[in-house]
Amino acid sequence: MGLLEDLINRSGSNCELCGATANFSTYEVPPVSSGGLDGSLLVCDTCKNQIENPGAMDANHWRCLNDSMWSEHNPVKVIAWRMLSRLKSEGWTQDLLDMMYLEDETLNWAKATGEGLLESDKIIHRDVNGVILENGDNVVLIKDLKVKGSSMIAKQGTPVRRISLDKENAEYIEGKVGAQQIVIITKYVKKT
Ligand SMILES: [Zn+2]
Numbered sequence: 001m002g003l004l005e006d007l008i009n010r011s012g013s014n015c016e017l018c019g020a021t022a023n024f025s026t027y028e029v030p031p032v033s034s035g036g037l038d039g040s041l042l043v044c045d046t047c048k049n050q051i052e053n054p055g056a057m058d059a060n061h062w063r064c065l066n067d068s069m070w071s072e073h074n075p076v077k078v079i080a081w082r083m084l085s086r087l088k089s090e091g092w093t094q095d096l097l098d099m100m101y102l103e104d105e106t107l108n109w110a111k112a113t114g115e116g117l118l119e120s121d122k123i124i125h126r127d128v129n130g131v132i133l134e135n136g137d138n139v140v141l142i143k144d145l146k147v148k149g150s151s152m153i154a155k156q157g158t159p160v161r162r163i164s165l166d167k168e169n170a171e172y173i174e175g176k177v178g179a180q181q182i183v184i185i186t187k188y189v190k191k192t
Helices: 003-011 045-052 058-068 074-086 090-097 106-113
Strands: 024-028 040-044 139-141 159-164 172-177 178-186 189-191
Touching: 003 024, 003 040, 003 074, 024 045, 040 045, 040 074, 045 058, 045 074, 058 074, 058 090, 074 090, 074 106, 159 178
Parallel strands: none
Antiparallel strands: 024 040, 139 159, 139 189, 159 172, 172 178
């Protein structure tokens, strides 16, 4: 059997998002390499069109997620999460997102396309002058800093090479001072 037939069997001939009973196609959840049953879902034309065209979103159509977000199938959960995230300004979608539970691995998959992230939500590290810092940049300290967990003081002007950014906190970077790997607050460094 082909993927479409497998999905029709799995879903009982319903769009796995809105329950529509006609105009099906398969939707491979990006980014996937293998596709297949565990990476795909059965969707109707209406759902597919809106998934692929964020500008065509009809928020009311997605009230269907109230039911389909409870699917036992990960590809369905992932798309439900992404559509709710895309519509998070609607308010009701946030309530559903709060109720939704995804395993870590599935949540990472759902987040993999950056869906629902506003530019302002992205974590951006900036130095004392507001210059954006990136992994691998070199910076200097702009004041003497006590190194946590040691008696060392890193002096103002000390170079810190090849910094790495804290993925979860825009205020922290890590880098080496001498042989020591230290955590530094971004407002105390200047990019060089
Ligand atoms: Zn549908």
